[in-house]
Amino acid sequence: MSVEIESRNTKPVTAIVDIFVDTTKVEEVVRGLCLLDAVEEAYEVTGEFDIATVVSSKSIEEFRDTLKNKIMKIPGVKSVVSSIVLSAAKGPRVETVSPESRNQ
Numbered sequence: 001m002s003v004e005i006e007s008r009n010t011k012p013v014t015a016i017v018d019i020f021v022d023t024t025k026v027e028e029v030v031r032g033l034c035l036l037d038a039v040e041e042a043y044e045v046t047g048e049f050d051i052a053t054v055v056s057s058k059s060i061e062e063f064r065d066t067l068k069n070k071i072m073k074i075p076g077v078k079s080v081v082s083s084i085v086l087s088a089a090k091g092p093r094v095e096t097v098s099p100e101s102r103n104q
Contacts, residue, residue: 013085014055015063015085017067018052019033020078020079020080021076023050024076029074030044036071
């Protein structure tokens with residue numbers, strides 16, 4: 001049975017997606033991630049996860065598709081933890097704001 005999901009959210013979505021990888025496949029997973037247009041940044045990291053990425057999509061539905069049908073299907077990806085960005089305080093995605101206007 002197929003269920004049609006009505007598109008309700010057309011707002012852009014930026015997410016941090018942390019990826020657990022089969023340790024013998026890290027390089028292959030990084031290469032696969034770099035081929036995906038939605039993956040804007042990809043880092044091999046130390047710590048709990050093996051790879052950290054920044055993923056941007058036009059909508060929550062597009063993000064869901066990227067996560068389930070692209071990232072999770074790369075051979076070597078074991079699991080992911082995603083965090084949707086609610087707001088940006090500092091970094092390349094923040095509009096330039098003068099120090100004076102921050103204090104208002």
